[in-house]
Amino acid sequence: MLNGLSRRIVPCLDVRDGRVVKGVRFRDHVDMGDIVELALRYRDEGADELVFYDITASPQGRSVDRDWVERVSRAIDIPFCVAGGIRSVADARGVLNAGADKISINTPALERPELIGEIAEEFGVQCVVVGIDSLRDPDGEWRVRQYTGDPSRTQALARRTLDWVVEAQQRGAGEIVLNCMGSDGVRSGYDLEQLAAVRAICEVPLVASGGAGAIEHFGAVFLQADVDAALAASVFHSGSIRIPALKAALREQGVPVRQLH
Amino acid sequence: MSWVVVVDSGGGNIGSVRYALERLGARSILSADPATIASADRVILPGVGAAAPAMARLRERGLVDPIRRLQQPLLGICLGMQLLYESSEEGEVECLGLLPGRITRLQPGPGVRVPHMGWNFLDKCETPTGAPGLLTGIGERDQAYFVHSYAAPLTSDTLASTSYGRSFTAVAGRGRCYGAQFHPERSAAVGSRLLANFLALEA
Numbered sequence: 001m002l003n004g005l006s007r008r009i010v011p012c013l014d015v016r017d018g019r020v021v022k023g024v025r026f027r028d029h030v031d032m033g034d035i036v037e038l039a040l041r042y043r044d045e046g047a048d049e050l051v052f053y054d055i056t057a058s059p060q061g062r063s064v065d066r067d068w069v070e071r072v073s074r075a076i077d078i079p080f081c082v083a084g085g086i087r088s089v090a091d092a093r094g095v096l097n098a099g100a101d102k103i104s105i106n107t108p109a110l111e112r113p114e115l116i117g118e119i120a121e122e123f124g125v126q127c128v129v130v131g132i133d134s135l136r137d138p139d140g141e142w143r144v145r146q147y148t149g150d151p152s153r154t155q156a157l158a159r160r161t162l163d164w165v166v167e168a169q170q171r172g173a174g175e176i177v178l179n180c181m182g183s184d185g186v187r188s189g190y191d192l193e194q195l196a197a198v199r200a201i202c203e204v205p206l207v208a209s210g211g212a213g214a215i216e217h218f219g220a221v222f223l224q225a226d227v228d229a230a231l232a233a234s235v236f237h238s239g240s241i242r243i244p245a246l247k248a249a250l251r252e253q254g255v256p257v258r259q260l261h
Numbered sequence: 262m263s264w265v266v267v268v269d270s271g272g273g274n275i276g277s278v279r280y281a282l283e284r285l286g287a288r289s290i291l292s293a294d295p296a297t298i299a300s301a302d303r304v305i306l307p308g309v310g311a312a313a314p315a316m317a318r319l320r321e322r323g324l325v326d327p328i329r330r331l332q333q334p335l336l337g338i339c340l341g342m343q344l345l346y347e348s349s350e351e352g353e354v355e356c357l358g359l360l361p362g363r364i365t366r367l368q369p370g371p372g373v374r375v376p377h378m379g380w381n382f383l384d385k386c387e388t389p390t391g392a393p394g395l396l397t398g399i400g401e402r403d404q405a406y407f408v409h410s411y412a413a414p415l416t417s418d419t420l421a422s423t424s425y426g427r428s429f430t431a432v433a434g435r436g437r438c439y440g441a442q443f444h445p446e447r448s449a450a451v452g453s454r455l456l457a458n459f460l461a462l463e464a
Contacts, residue, residue, distance in 0.1 A: 002424035004382040099276040
C-alpha cells in the first residue's frame with residue numbers, strides 16, 4: 001500500500017485567560033507561559049501540529065476568546081486546532097476565520113450532536129475534530145464524560161465511548177481525539193487497550209491523548225494502538241521530553257515521523 | 262512592489278494564507294471583486310470546504326470567467342487547486358477547467374484513513390511541462406501538510422506527487438496556472454519556500 005504519511009506529534013496547550021496552563025487530572029492549573037512563545041518553541045522543535053484547548057470556555061458557557069487565535073495564526077506556519085466553547089457554525093466560522101485550521105468540539109457535540117454535521121457541511125469534514133473525554137466505569141465499559149474543564153460539573157453520561165465514536169464519524173467528524181481520563185496527567189503511558197478498541201472502529205484519523213510520560217509511551221501508542229497522532233502536554237511543557245529526541249527514538253523503532261530540515 | 266489578491270471564496274483558511282504572505286513581506290488584499298482580481302499582479306485562490314458550494318459561490322460572485330481569463334500567475338491552494346480542474350466527483354460539479362482532469366475521492370484502506378491529514382512527502386517529477394521555478398529549493402524528500410479527502414490525478418501538469426493509498430498530484434502547473442494540494446501556509450519552511458517561489462514568478 002502506498003503511504004508516505006508521517007505519524008504526528010501534537011503538543012497540547014491548555015489555555016486560560018490567554019495564557020498556557022497545565023493541571024493534573026484536570027485540576028490545579030499552573031501557568032506555563034505565553035501562548036505565542038510556546039507555539040513558536042514547539043514549531044522550532046518539530047511539532048507537527050498544535051492543539052489549543054480553552055479549558056475555561058465550555059463550563060462557563062462562553063465562546064473562545066479569539067484574539068489569541070489570530071496572534072497564533074500570524075506567528076506560526078504549522079497547523080493548529082482550537083477547542084473550547086464552540087457551540088455553533090458561527091462560533092466555528094469565527095475561529096476558522098481568525099486562522100485556526102481545525103476546530104474541536106466536545107461538550108457542545110454531546111449536547112447537540114447535529115452540530116458536528118452542521119460544521120462539516122459548512123467548512124468540510126477536514127476541519128471538524130470531535131474530542132472525547134472517556135473513562136472506564138466499574139462495570140468495565142468506557143463512557144463519555146462532559147464538562148471536564150470544571151471538576152465540580154463533570155458529569156458521567158450513559159453514552160458508551162465506542163457508540164459515540166461511531167456516531168461522531170457518521171455525523172461528519174474528520175478526526176477523533178480520544179482523551180483517556182484514567183491515564184491523563186499521571187504520565188504512566190497512553191491507554192493502549194482503550195485506544196486500540198477505538199482504532200478498530202475509527203475510520204478517520206485518531207489522536208491519542210492522556211498519559212504520556214516517557215518516550216517509550218509514544219512508540220507503544222503508534223505501534224500497538226495504530227493511532228495517527230499522539231498528543232501530550234506536560235512532558236513537553238516541562239522539557240522532560242524534547243521533540244527532536246522523541247522523533248529520533250520513534251524513527252529508530254520504525255515509526256515514520258517528519259524530519260526537520 | 263507587486264501585490265497579491267487572495268480571492269474571497271468564503272472558505273476558512275483565508276486568514277492563514279494572508280498571514281503567510283505577510284511573513285514573506287508580501288502585501289495582499291482579500292477581494293471578491295472581478296475588476297480587483299483582474300488587476301492583481303498575482304492571484305491566490307484558497308479554499309476549504311466542498312467543491313460544489315465553493316463553485317456556487319464563485320458563480321454567484323461572477324468570478325468564474327474572470328478567473329478563467331487571468332493571464333497573471335494564479336495559485337490554487339487545497340480545494341482552490343481542485344477547482345482549477347475540469348470537474349470534481351465531490352458534488353458532481355463542473356469546475357474552472359484550467360487544468361485537464363477530474364478530481365476523485367481518496368479511497369480508505371488498511372492504514373489509509375480519509376481525510377488524508379498530516380505531513381507527507383513531495384515527490385518531484387522529472388520533466389515538468391510548466392512552472393520551472395515553483396519548486397525551486399524544495400528537495401526530493403521534503404514534506405508538506407495535507408488535509409483533504411479528494412485529489413487530482415497524475416497528469417502531464419503534475420510537478421510533484423504524493424502517495425496515500427494511491428499517487429495523486431500534490432503540485433500542478435500549466436502556463437501561469439498553479440496548484441498546491443497541501444497547505445503551503447501551514448507547511449513550515451517547505452510551504453514558505455513554495456509561496457516565496459510563487460511571489461518571485463514574473464508577474
